[in-house]
Amino acid sequence: MKLRKRVTALILVVVAAVSLLSGCGTGGEESSGKTLNFGCTNFSDSLDPSAMVNAAWCVSRYSIGEGLFRFDEEMNAQPYLCDKYEVDATKTLWKFHIKEGVKFSNGQDVTASAAADSIKYMYDQEAKGKGTSTPSVFMKYESISGDDETGVVEIVTSKPYADLCAVLAHPYFSILDVNADTDMAANPIGTGPYAIEKYDTGVSIAMAANKYYWNGQVPYDHVNIIFIDDSSTKAMALKSGDVDIVENIVTSSDLDSLKRSSDFQVSETIGMRCGFSYINQKGILADSSLRKAILLALDDETMCDVTVGGMYTAGCSVLPSTLDYGYENLKDATPYDVQQAKKLLDDAGIVDTNGDGYRELNGKNINLNYLTYDSRNLTDFTEAVAAQLEAIGIKVTVKTTDADTEWNMLVAGEYDLLATNWMTVPVGDPYSYLDNWYSKSTANYCGYANDNYDRLYEQLEKEMDIKNRGEMIQQLQQILIDDAAVLIHGYYHSNMCSSKAVTGAEIHTADYYWITTAIKPAK
Structure with a gap:
């Protein structure tokens, strides 16, 4: 019991620290005080998707980065940052048109050349041995180029692909501003609804609403990601109100307790x-x-x-x-x-x-x-x-x-x-x-x-x-x-558990999307 009390106290300290930071905001607008606290396992100490596959997944899961395509619940790739595409009869020449009006969270336009640079960055880092991510496992290409006048990214692949759209929905291919003057490991600049304010490695990430977000209203002014590796501690933090949502409670007794309570919602997928x-x-x-x-x-x-x-x-x-x-x-x-x-x-x-x-x-x-x-x-x-x-x-x-x-x-x-x-x-x-x-x-x-x-x-x-x-x-x-x-x-x-303070906290089939704009404050 004493150990649990110490853990709870630590969570409260982290929540307080990121909440104080949240008052600063990156959006330039007065905060309405809407804050989401999300408890999850720390899968990577880097957010550079080229560093390792876990880092790429985190960029997607935390809604920092988004791809040209996104999986639906049936694992079909749907256009996202791309609004249309075409492929030739050989299935080696692919052209993807970037949706109008999409910006990075630093206000820069997502041009075709910026999108091409983001994809090429992953391969450049792999070739240099700077990380352990392996985008070449999913796609091998002859050339990647972006035409800013037409807004088209052209990819010529080294072999035919039955569905390159599905490949580009993988977190390795989240579109980031790789030309920005930023530390990719701590602050990748993406197109997602939330942007990083502060990354306390191994402890927490404080994020603010992306004021340049292209796809509708961002539900929360601030999102605090609090790393809690122990499953029972995650459940305890949710029950005590220290966090609003947790991913993957793996202790069956804790999960059953949350399912039985009318105060919590449990979303599962098999x-x-x-x-x-x-x-x-x-x-x-x-x-x-x-x-x-x-x-x-x-x-x-x-x-x-x-x-x-x-x-x-x-x-x-x-x-x-x-x-x-x-x-x-x-x-x-x-x-x-x-x-x-x-x-x-x-x-x-x-x-x-x-x-x-x-x-x-x-x-x-x-x-x-x-x-x-x-x-x-x-x-x-x-x-x-x-x-x-x-x-x-x-x-x-x-x-x-x-x-x-x-x-x-x-x-x-x-x-x-x-x-x-x-x-x-x-x-x-x-x-x-x-x-x-x-x-x-x-x-x-x-x-x-x-x-x-x-x-x-x-x-x-x-x-x-x-x-x-x-x-x-x-x-x-x-x-x-x-x-x-x-x-x-x-x-x-897989599961995601949430308090009644939020709605829309559903675990997705792809497991690439945790924090989404579907998660909103309960009215």
Whole structure:
């Protein structure tokens, strides 16, 4: 209880600090006092979208930046900063017209050349190795140019794309004023309804209404983003009135409490996210018998239904069962079977020879380095996995870190297992997500390699027929299952919880949009 009181006191200090700053305002107008306090996990200490994928998502989620296109609830890309487009018969020449009257939050016009510069910035930073964001995974191009007289951005792609509009709806392609004299990591200038006043790294972000906003009235004069990583603390802050909205309460008891109360609203969606752990196959887990035994030893149903209180739906594939990619036709190659796991290890000679209770491989005790961070029940899963693997003589050391550090360690390959949660159809299609396991990809951080997977993935890149693509994606899933390439936790149920002081706080399917102009003060 004392700890909770200290946490509440800290939240109040942060709220007070950003509220004092909010009185300054960037809009030049007298404040009406309408302020939204939003509690969320801190996913990145940078807001430069080129720094890492989490930073790009934050720019979109906080309504700082917007793209040429935006996903609707069915994951169809709809024109946004772009009002019309055309594509030639080869699907390699694309022309996008910038909507009239759109400005950045510093008052500068969003011209075609400014939009082109923003997209090229991401690729320039990737080429220089200045960040870990990989826009090239989603789009490869020959040229990008902007004609300010016609207002058209022209993109010539290196290969045909079935739907480049959906690609440009990804947060990597939020249109920012990259030519502005500003620190991109702390103050990116976008076209969204809110603009940054002060960024206190790791603590809070104070934002004010963008007086140049192009798309209607901005509901709040000020928005305070307050970073609260612990789920129960987020729920407590919402109940106490310290914040108005929180994202992703992952403690089932806290979520049930909010659902039962008439004082709060809970918005949930199921379907697009997969919780999984990368298996680093550049180290000890290159041994296929060890990988398969690990998966056999894990009781997925109990972990999803009991350990995390039904916050996930159990499954065996990297793509959720709710998506139309043939899940019902897949065969789980490693269903829960502890005795079979032990037999597989014994038969492979992975045994405990020194009697310390832990098995050895190549003469050394197995001690798996398992990385996680506090988001979407990932720590609960890792601890449960460690306990269940202990039962078959596999030692696991769990290390909990922050999202940025975990991502950097993933890229560096400094792990054996690494828990994460991904949007599986980031551009309305799983092609780029499946790139995680394509051996020739720079995004393959786990070292997985399978010639059949690679050949099929390369065919998928060229296939434009939707039915054929679906069949290929089903086959790709089965290959990963058969190879024990990924440790699947399950399919996440996203949520957003709010007090009755606000309306319109809905969790979106795409999970790219948290703070939106739909969120307004209740009347």
